[in-house]
Amino acid sequence: MQDVLIVGAGPTGLVLALWLTGQGVKVRIIGRSAGPGETSRAMAVQARTLELYRQLDLAEAVVAAGHPVPAINLWARGRHRARIAFRNAGSDLTAYPFVLTYPQDHHERLLIERLASVGVTVERRTELLSFEDEADHVTARLRMPDGTEQRCEARYLAGCDGARSTVRHQLGTGFDGGTYRQVFYVADAEAAPLGDPGEAHVALDRGDLLLVLPYGEGRQCRLIGTVQDERAEHAETLRFEDVSHESMASLGLGVEAVNWFSTYRVHHRVTDHFRQGRAFLLGDAAHVHSPAGGQGMNTGISDAINLAWKLAAAVKGRAPDSLLDSYEVERQGFARTLVDTTDRFFTFATAGGSVADFVRTRLFPSFASVAYEFGSVREFMFRVVSQTMLHYHDSPLSEGRAGTVKGGDRLPWVRSGGSDNHDPLPAIGWQVHLYGTARAELRRWCEQHRLPLRSIAWTPAHREAGFGQDAAYLLRPDSYVALADPEASPAALAQYCDVRGLVLG
Known part of the structure; x- marks a missing residue:
C-alpha cells in the first residue's frame, strides 16, 4: 500500500x-x-x-x-510612468528580493x-x-x-x-465563482529588449493590457495580453497576427518571431x-x-x-x-x-469605459510613481506579491507572541555575517530558534526530545525584525512560527505539543 x-x-x-x-x-x-x-x-x-x-x-x-527580474516598468498610453525596483523593496526581507521568471x-x-x-x-x-x-x-x-x-x-x-x-x-x-468575460492570449516570442535588459513591462492602454516578461537568454520573452472586441468570440481560431498590437506599438516593442501562441479564459x-x-x-x-x-x-x-x-x-x-x-x-x-x-486588481486593469480608462491610464500611473518613492509602500507591495506577508494567525497550530512576532507568522528573515536564519536543517523537521542566550533547561529539553535548537547571537537586526531577546520560537517544518514564547519555557513547549498530540523530534 x-x-x-x-x-x-x-x-x-x-x-x-x-x-x-x-x-x-x-x-x-x-x-x-x-x-x-x-x-x-x-x-x-x-x-x-x-x-x-x-x-x-x-x-x-x-x-x-530562471531569470531574476529586478524591476517592472509601468507604461500608459505610450509613456513610461513608473519603475518598480524589487531589490530596493525586498533586500532586507528575504534572500530572494526579486521576481523570478x-x-x-x-x-x-x-x-x-x-x-x-x-x-x-x-x-x-x-x-x-x-x-x-x-x-x-x-x-x-x-x-x-x-x-x-x-x-x-x-x-x-x-x-x-x-x-x-x-x-x-x-x-x-x-x-x-465565475469566469471573466475577457479572453487572454499568451505568446512565446523573441523581441528586442525594452530599456534595461531583463526588466518586465506592463502597458495599460484603453481597455488593452499587455505584460512583457523576459526569460532565458537573449531576446526570449512571454507576451500576455487581452483579446479585444468581437475577436474574443472566436478566440480558439486566433493567431498572433489577429490580436491587438496597439500596446506593443505604444511600447515600441518589435516582435521578431513567435514560437507559439494560445488563448485562454480566466476563472475565479x-x-x-x-x-x-x-x-x-x-x-x-x-x-x-x-x-x-x-x-x-x-x-x-x-x-x-x-x-x-x-x-x-x-x-x-x-x-x-x-x-x-x-x-x-x-x-x-x-x-x-x-x-x-x-x-x-484584474477588474481594475481590464475595465472598459472612458472613466475607467482615464483612471487606469492617467491617475493610477501617477499615483503609483509617487507612492513607490515611500519605503513603506515599496515594502508592502513586495510583501504582498512575494507572498512573504502570508500568515496563519487564525490557525489552531498558532500560539503566543514574543516581540512583535506571533504564532502563525513566517519566520522573519535576518542576515548576519555570511549566513542568515533561514539556513535549512539537514532534514525537514521542527526546530526551535532563540535569539540571544539559551538557558540550560531549554537546551536539555530540546536534547531530550531530539529537537534542533538554534541559539543565534543577538544583534540589533534581530530587534528590528521583531524578535524578542532570549525568547523561544518553535518553528514548523515549513518555517512558520508555531509557538512564540517570550519566557523560552520548556513547559510552554511541552504544553503546546501535549494539547495537539504532537511528537516533534
Missing part, C-alpha cells in the same frame, strides 16, 4: 511528491498527459516559494535556471529530474477513474497507458489534477472543502484566479508544502488525524483572500 497517491503531475503534485519523499513517505504520482506541457502560462516564481525550496536544496538550481514547462522538467534522482518516477498517461474512501485507506481505480484498469490502495489521496479535477468532482465539493473560484475524509484538494483543483501578480502556481506549491509535513506526521504516527484539518483552515482562508484581491 502507498502512503499517498498523488493525482496530477504539475508543479503542485511534483512538489508534494518531493516534500513527502524527503520526509520518508512512500508516494505514487500519476498524470494523464504524456509529459510536461509545452505552452505554459505560469511564469513567476515568488520569493516565498524560493525560501521553501531551500529546504529541498532546490532554490539555487531554480534561480540559476521561469516558464512552468521548464520548471516542471527540473522538478521531475529532482524527483527521479530520489527514485520516484511520474507515471504518465495514467488516469484516475474513481476512488472509494474505505475509512482507513483509499482504493483508487486507475486506467493505465495500455487501457487496462488497475486498483491502487493508499492511505491518503491528493488531488492535484487541475481546475477540472476528477477528485473534486467525485467529492462533490462546490467550486463557487474556490472549492468549499480542501479536505474530505482521506482525500485532499490542492492547487487549481482547489482554487483558480486571475493571473494578476503571478500568484497561481506559487499558491499551489504552498498548498503542497503545507500539506506535506502534516501528512508525513500523520503517516508516521507523530500527530493525530486532526492535524490534517488545519490544512483546510490555513489554505482555504488564504485562497479566498487571494481570489478577492486578484479579482479587484
Whole structure:
C-alpha cells in the first residue's frame, strides 16, 4: 500500500511528491498527459516559494535556471510612468528580493529530474477513474497507458489534477465563482529588449493590457495580453497576427518571431472543502484566479508544502488525524483572500469605459510613481506579491507572541555575517530558534526530545525584525512560527505539543 497517491503531475503534485519523499513517505504520482506541457502560462516564481525550496536544496538550481527580474516598468498610453525596483523593496526581507521568471514547462522538467534522482518516477498517461474512501485507506481505480484498469490502495489521496479535477468532482465539493468575460492570449516570442535588459513591462492602454516578461537568454520573452472586441468570440481560431498590437506599438516593442501562441479564459473560484475524509484538494483543483501578480502556481506549491509535513506526521504516527484539518483552515482562508484581491486588481486593469480608462491610464500611473518613492509602500507591495506577508494567525497550530512576532507568522528573515536564519536543517523537521542566550533547561529539553535548537547571537537586526531577546520560537517544518514564547519555557513547549498530540523530534 502507498502512503499517498498523488493525482496530477504539475508543479503542485511534483512538489508534494518531493516534500513527502524527503520526509520518508512512500508516494505514487500519476498524470494523464504524456509529459510536461509545452505552452505554459505560469511564469513567476515568488520569493516565498524560493525560501521553501531551500529546504529541498532546490532554490539555487531554480534561480540559476530562471531569470531574476529586478524591476517592472509601468507604461500608459505610450509613456513610461513608473519603475518598480524589487531589490530596493525586498533586500532586507528575504534572500530572494526579486521576481523570478521561469516558464512552468521548464520548471516542471527540473522538478521531475529532482524527483527521479530520489527514485520516484511520474507515471504518465495514467488516469484516475474513481476512488472509494474505505475509512482507513483509499482504493483508487486507475486506467493505465495500455487501457487496462488497475486498483491502487493508499492511505491518503491528493488531488492535484487541475481546475477540472476528477477528485473534486467525485467529492462533490462546490467550486463557487465565475469566469471573466475577457479572453487572454499568451505568446512565446523573441523581441528586442525594452530599456534595461531583463526588466518586465506592463502597458495599460484603453481597455488593452499587455505584460512583457523576459526569460532565458537573449531576446526570449512571454507576451500576455487581452483579446479585444468581437475577436474574443472566436478566440480558439486566433493567431498572433489577429490580436491587438496597439500596446506593443505604444511600447515600441518589435516582435521578431513567435514560437507559439494560445488563448485562454480566466476563472475565479474556490472549492468549499480542501479536505474530505482521506482525500485532499490542492492547487487549481482547489482554487483558480486571475493571473494578476503571478500568484497561481506559487499558491499551489504552498498548498503542497503545507500539506506535506502534516501528512508525513500523520503517516508516521507523530500527530493525530486532526492535524490534517488545519490544512483546510490555513489554505482555504488564504485562497479566498487571494481570489478577492486578484479579482479587484484584474477588474481594475481590464475595465472598459472612458472613466475607467482615464483612471487606469492617467491617475493610477501617477499615483503609483509617487507612492513607490515611500519605503513603506515599496515594502508592502513586495510583501504582498512575494507572498512573504502570508500568515496563519487564525490557525489552531498558532500560539503566543514574543516581540512583535506571533504564532502563525513566517519566520522573519535576518542576515548576519555570511549566513542568515533561514539556513535549512539537514532534514525537514521542527526546530526551535532563540535569539540571544539559551538557558540550560531549554537546551536539555530540546536534547531530550531530539529537537534542533538554534541559539543565534543577538544583534540589533534581530530587534528590528521583531524578535524578542532570549525568547523561544518553535518553528514548523515549513518555517512558520508555531509557538512564540517570550519566557523560552520548556513547559510552554511541552504544553503546546501535549494539547495537539504532537511528537516533534
